[in-house]
Amino acid sequence: MKKIEAIIKPFKLDEVREALSAAGVSGLTVSESKGFGRQKGHTEHYRGAEYQVDFLPKIRLEVVVRDDQADAIVAAIAEAANTQKIGDGKIFVFEVSDAIRIRTGERGDAAI
């Protein structure tokens, strides 16, 4: 199994989720995060104090898939999340040693 982690722009979440459903993914987990990268932040003003905001809101999406799905899923995310603009984000792939479904105790591919 592989875990695919994607850092994407928040407004792309719905599209990506739909793309993943279409690609056969039945579960995923997301969390709010902030990213620092090539994409420029902005400056905020508070009574003359300038405040540089380097971290931009991103969605961190995690999905564990069977080895044979991994490439297709990566491609699906890359396509759905793409806006051709700096800051679109990254996808990282990791090996998963094991997976367990808490409710049933199922393990491995059956659990995801």
Added chain:
Amino acid sequence: MKKIEAIIKPFKLDEVREALSAAGVSGLTVSESKGFGRQKGHTEHYRGAEYQVDFLPKIRLEVVVRDDQADAIVAAIAEAANTQKIGDGKIFVFEVSDAIRIRTGERGDAAI
């Protein structure tokens, strides 16, 4: 070392933490996340606009343990987080290449 990542129902956090303490874990990290899966979301109404909420609140728990602890820890989480209801969540296990305790610089098993 192994990293065990569990996606659980929020109200189960306290029980899981106690089970982990009992199992000899001395540290762990959690973050808020939202999960999409078999568990049904719900519909919200705002002045006639319907708004489908597919993502449900989940806690994402991470704990790094010695290889020999891993099975026991997975079992402890699986037991404590189980409600026999859809949406109880998943546990994923990963290999950890290295661990460092920032305060002391200790590495490996000593660091966790």
Added chain:
Amino acid sequence: MKKIEAIIKPFKLDEVREALSAAGVSGLTVSESKGFGRQKGHTEHYRGAEYQVDFLPKIRLEVVVRDDQADAIVAAIAEAANTQKIGDGKIFVFEVSDAIRIRTGERGDAAI
């Protein structure tokens, strides 16, 4: 490639980010999390009801780097985040199977 995950004290984030920039990192992702460990929590009072807060706010920082950068980056984080006080946090290192830049489709070291 390696993914370096660090759990640090929130007020150290700016210093760590600067240290990473200095060490040649051009992107990273952070999220808010709560940690349980040796560092003591505190007690809150609400109309006579005591409420033990065991989880303390931490920043969870993730950065993917080339294999040859990994040691230097780990050292940079460990130095910048260190306050010599309990609760400074941990650094964990993982193998990354692949990385993709969404905008360009670049893969591997080129993507990070």
Added chain:
Amino acid sequence: MRNRISTAGAGRLVAAAAALFAAGTASAEDVLSAGDTAWMMTSTALVLMMTLPGLALFYGGLVRTKNVLSILMQCLISAGMMGVLWVVVGYSLAFGDGNAFVGDFSKVMLNHATPDTLAGTIPEYVFVMFQGMFAIITPALMIGAFAERMRFGPYLAFITIWLVAVYCPLAHMVWGGGILSSWGAIDFAGGLVVHMSSGFSAMAAALFLGPRAGHGKQPMPPHNLPMVVIGASLLWVGWFGFNAGSELAADGTAGLAFLTTSTATSTAVLTWVLVEWLHQGKSTVLGAATAAVAGLVSITPACASVTPGGAILVGFGGALICYVFVMIVKPKAGYDDSLDVFGVHGIGGAWGALATALFIAPFALPEGMTQGGQILIQLKSIGFTALFAPVATLVILVALRAVFGSLRPTEEDEALGLDQSEHSESAYIEAA
């Protein structure tokens, strides 16, 4: 200055009743005072502000995130339902002639009145609305006791019946010329009618419904303390209308009621903060906010009967007694009066009704009455209210359970939170 207290036996209530019954017959009183009317319209607006947004925020901040909307909704619908009900029939049941226990239907739909009808020196329409705002807040005060665990439908049915069966009779008995008024009970602004009635009824409801799932095991801290403080602050501000408005005029007695209200409340805040410091090692914002409400409740029946010095004693005692109930008795006893309606309104209201006589100023003692005599009257009235309100409440709840099955949401819905299960809404949404 026209001092109503000294001339009017048991105070305002008789004055009000007299004014009403006299309406239509010409008398020296029967001239509209623009000044009194200005103050009474202001007071009426202030009393609405106590419920919306005051109480809604105070209670809303105290519950968990998943239930804040259910509280807001319960306050809103109290203003909706009670606001209509009062005009249609409630006012008539409370202030119609009737008998010793309840009014009649002579003022249904306010058909007896025109813009020219006076109640004392103000338009009766203004008096109706002022009293109407009391009828809105009193049922809403109970919300805190069964917060986070009562369905919306049963709640709405409950407060509707409660207004007619508990509040209107009690208001009639105390303020409408009924039995407690004939005993000589002093309840200037509603220690019995508003606070004891809601506090003791709320306790009955809390026991009847049972504790929240997880009560006593799981911490349930307030989700938003600044919201609690805004609420308590607006309650304080609005309470000037509640108490000084109960004089129905802008005169020296109103001035006294205004001053004692604020002084007792300040004293209660200071007392609670210091006591908590000594007792717990630190004083809390939640404590200070609770203390403000405890002080306000305590001075409510007494506000026109005590000197400034007396107000300090009322506030001091109110803070101490409520502190003990909220911080010590409740945790020990284990009942789930979730937001301390009983500990603050029930106990504080009873204390205030007693303190009215304990610290009564010479000018406020009705002619021919001794202080000891007044103390006995107050105790009798407290006892009556402490029995009548919760018993009637239990009867209503038993009947409602027969109709609705359960008054509570399912376990699952309670865990999900009432905002979702009852209203399909989320309070806070961090949109993309």
Added chain:
Amino acid sequence: MRNRISTAGAGRLVAAAAALFAAGTASAEDVLSAGDTAWMMTSTALVLMMTLPGLALFYGGLVRTKNVLSILMQCLISAGMMGVLWVVVGYSLAFGDGNAFVGDFSKVMLNHATPDTLAGTIPEYVFVMFQGMFAIITPALMIGAFAERMRFGPYLAFITIWLVAVYCPLAHMVWGGGILSSWGAIDFAGGLVVHMSSGFSAMAAALFLGPRAGHGKQPMPPHNLPMVVIGASLLWVGWFGFNAGSELAADGTAGLAFLTTSTATSTAVLTWVLVEWLHQGKSTVLGAATAAVAGLVSITPACASVTPGGAILVGFGGALICYVFVMIVKPKAGYDDSLDVFGVHGIGGAWGALATALFIAPFALPEGMTQGGQILIQLKSIGFTALFAPVATLVILVALRAVFGSLRPTEEDEALGLDQSEHSESAYIEAA
């Protein structure tokens, strides 16, 4: 009691105009009443509170997190710009003699007045400020229609011109002795001048600017419902000043207006909640808050013309009609009146203006007028306002587009949110 309604043809407007025109000449009316003045200063403060913080919170809670500050800023600058403009020239254009359509420059900078100048029984300065608060809230009401998509500069230019070109003339026509007043239109507190004018203008602006990016595809739920409820509550409380204050005195008619205002609003809340329950299976907090505003709008023109029973009908009808517009017509039609300014203020205001005549009480019908006649006058006035306001608004917007290029932010800025793009600020910061 002096009943202005029954003696003054089309009501307050004529009374106000008469009082103003008579200023300087001695008459029996020309004596300051401290009571009336007290009530009018209170009312004025209440009407400011409707905008700041009432409306700001109501609208601010309804938008997405990234745009809440832009709403607050638009409300603040309305108080800034309109507040100055009104004193400098607006008041003169509305209440100066002028012609049938607009006032003149005779009262520019209020140079005609001193602290001794009266308007009826109150200082003219107080009348100026009371009316000034109306001039602050009316443009701000429109914000909801083009929320989340208008740049700050064009907005500021828009409301500035709109006040002079739409609001002042309309206020003159209805309240300043102009043409609608001579028709005999009854608009006690601003159903035409405030609510229809802003509601219909807002609709024009919403159509002119086009929908928000993502409208209809992407959900845009309110980011903070408790904020919406605080806003609606403060609107309710403040509205007592708006409506009962429009009598310009603390008398029986003010008392009537006070009572009908609250009764209609309670009825609207109750109605909406029950209708939504039947129609959608659940009732929502957002529905109840919206209903309160719909009820308040509906009763505004009618508040001194109907009995308590009539108020119930006005509130009931207002809730029903606004419900249909907000919940059914708008989603079907597909226009993006983001926060339902048209559905609530435009429609509710028109309903109220009609209901004024439909449910008019005998004592409120001008002498020599039949109810049928009054209905026709009201319809004519509604029609006039429904045409004049949006057409004038469109002309202004076309001109502004010529000056500013686009009135909207770039697509990117709209996605980022106006708080960042227009003001470089974030509403909420969880600092380390």
Added chain:
Amino acid sequence: MRNRISTAGAGRLVAAAAALFAAGTASAEDVLSAGDTAWMMTSTALVLMMTLPGLALFYGGLVRTKNVLSILMQCLISAGMMGVLWVVVGYSLAFGDGNAFVGDFSKVMLNHATPDTLAGTIPEYVFVMFQGMFAIITPALMIGAFAERMRFGPYLAFITIWLVAVYCPLAHMVWGGGILSSWGAIDFAGGLVVHMSSGFSAMAAALFLGPRAGHGKQPMPPHNLPMVVIGASLLWVGWFGFNAGSELAADGTAGLAFLTTSTATSTAVLTWVLVEWLHQGKSTVLGAATAAVAGLVSITPACASVTPGGAILVGFGGALICYVFVMIVKPKAGYDDSLDVFGVHGIGGAWGALATALFIAPFALPEGMTQGGQILIQLKSIGFTALFAPVATLVILVALRAVFGSLRPTEEDEALGLDQSEHSESAYIEAA
């Protein structure tokens, strides 16, 4: 209309003092006016609303999440402690006969008064409370200067002593018939007594305590700007009571004060927004909210002495001067007046006190006084306050440091936040 200003030398203060000293002796003034009393009770409630919740929210929103409760608590306990202290001894020290510098103990516990005692045309109890609300807000204004870094115990001791040693004497000197009043200083609603005294004392405290850890290195943006805007809005609304209430009557001068208050504030908002736009490229919500307070402060001493046109100049100047201090001088100078108490209240108050004479209307100039003469008096009074308040404050703080050791929390506690370290509470909890 009775124009107090023109007949009463240095204005309200003398009128108030005269009224008080005359209490008990029969005179034409000695009749209660229900209208004046209605307005003054309303004003008193409004001034409490300025502190709770107004100022609490304004300051609370400006600090970081971890310190918001400490601000709310400091405001609450000011209402607690000052509220009691004022009735017990403060009022007597300010308004007792005494000497040129301070009152006496003749009115301790208000034992001299009954509900029948008048101060002018209102019950003295109402006057006591109105002034008491000033005594609550003035110390609370200082909180902003040492926000996020003063322990609760030392703070409570500080404001308690400060009230007795700084506020009461100054109030006596200016309003109680003391030395500044005999100079002829005009300070209608508290430019010297409230704003300069708190602003300059706050600056002394900020310097004495030193900057927050991380000041100048780490950004410390406001954690909740909507909260700041609600606070500023309620300050604006409440300020009508503060300023127009200072006339102690509902008359033409109150009307003038009401109008100038709002006009100056609107002007200040507009000015700041435009200046910030030119200077920074964008205007901010925080700027607009700050401007509102700056405008309100500036007009406070002048509100009954200028025409509407004069009010525009006062507001314009106040916005400009405060802008320069807040946006340019403070960042350059590097001191940590955390929430700009000095820049807004100290500077704005001094500007207002001067502007009172600069733009004085003919009808407001005391008989026999030239404008030049009045300017000199105002300058002398400004100088006196600017010295007296901060010096006395420093003496108090030095003494307190001797008692408490440090007035600040430990470094660790400051990093953790005062909510936890001082009160063991969290403002916001996202429960499961």
